[in-house]
Amino acid sequence: GAVVSQHPSWVICKSGTSVKIECRSLDFQATTMFWYRQFPKQSLMLMATSNEGSKATYEQGVEKDKFLINHASLTLSTLTVTSAHPEDSSFYICSARLPYSYNEQFFGPGTRLTVL
Amino acid sequence: AQKITQTQPGMFVQEKEAVTLDCTYDTSDPSYGLFWYKQPSSGEMIFLIYQGSYDQQNATEGRYSLNFQKARKSANLVISASQLGDSAMYFCAMSRGGTASKLTFGTGTRLQVTL
Numbered sequence: 001g002a003v004v005s006q007h008p009s010w011v012i013c014k015s016g017t018s019v020k021i022e023c024r025s026l027d028f029q030a031t032t033m034f035w036y037r038q039f040p041k042q043s044l045m046l047m048a049t050s051n052e053g054s055k056a057t058y059e060q061g062v063e064k065d066k067f068l069i070n071h072a073s074l075t076l077s078t079l080t081v082t083s084a085h086p087e088d089s090s091f092y093i094c095s096a097r098l099p100y101s102y103n104e105q106f107f108g109p110g111t112r113l114t115v116l
Numbered sequence: 117a118q119k120i121t122q123t124q125p126g127m128f129v130q131e132k133e134a135v136t137l138d139c140t141y142d143t144s145d146p147s148y149g150l151f152w153y154k155q156p157s158s159g160e161m162i163f164l165i166y167q168g169s170y171d172q173q174n175a176t177e178g179r180y181s182l183n184f185q186k187a188r189k190s191a192n193l194v195i196s197a198s199q200l201g202d203s204a205m206y207f208c209a210m211s212r213g214g215t216a217s218k219l220t221f222g223t224g225t226r227l228q229v230t231l
Contacts, residue, residue, distance in 0.1 A: 032217075034218065034219070042223070043207065043221040043222060043223045043224055044161070044207070044219075044221045045221075046218055046219065046220070049218060091159060093159075093161065095161070095219075097217070104163055104166065105163070105219065106163070107153075107160060107161035107162075107163075108160070109158070109159060109160045110159040110160060112159075
């Protein structure tokens with residue numbers, strides 16, 4: 001099956017710094033990728049849809065200037081958390097859809113971000 | 117707006133028994149997709165099964181089956197012959213249209229399989 005990787009798997013940073021998380025589709029090209037956030041013991045919440053070659057579309061309530069998304073190629077999308085604060089600590093998961101897939105998203109293993 | 121409701125925060129089942137995880141949904145879209153994902157403690161989301169709103173038959177994938185009752189807006193997951201490795205969080209999700217586009221997730225059910 002299709003594989004999606006994320007890097008890093010976990011990161012600890014100081015408050016005020018920026019953190020970049022990469023999402024790669026390893027064996028397929030993904031024109032669309034999705035970024036989710038999951039707080040402890042909660043469900044996944046969609047943050048934004050990443051479209052290759054165009055601007056990301058953000059869900060209501062998600063600050064686009066704080067969560068910068070770049071989808072520069074068909075196999076890579078990046079999420080940059082700018083000026084991170086402790087409340088940004090969360091589990092960030094990306095997913096990718098095959099271009100002609102009817103019913104399946106492939107999820108990455110997630111990145112656990114801890115902001116001190 | 118779409119909404120997914122999972123009313124069981126936790127469930128226990130004995131090994132080799134069957135278990136049903138409940139999921140109800142609300143949408144005004146005529147076309148939608150329903151998904152179940154498994155999330156082990158390691159965190160990755162594992163796709164289990166899919167049901168399209170226009171599918172006439174209930175979806176099945178190995179030990180997983182989806183009990184789709186459109187009039188009641190329910191999409192319960194049935195796991196047969198439970199195994200210890202089935203212990204995990206289970207999320208029901210919905211997409212607009214039939215394809216795997218933006219997903220709205222429920223709050224999840226933690227399943228614990230016991231000996």
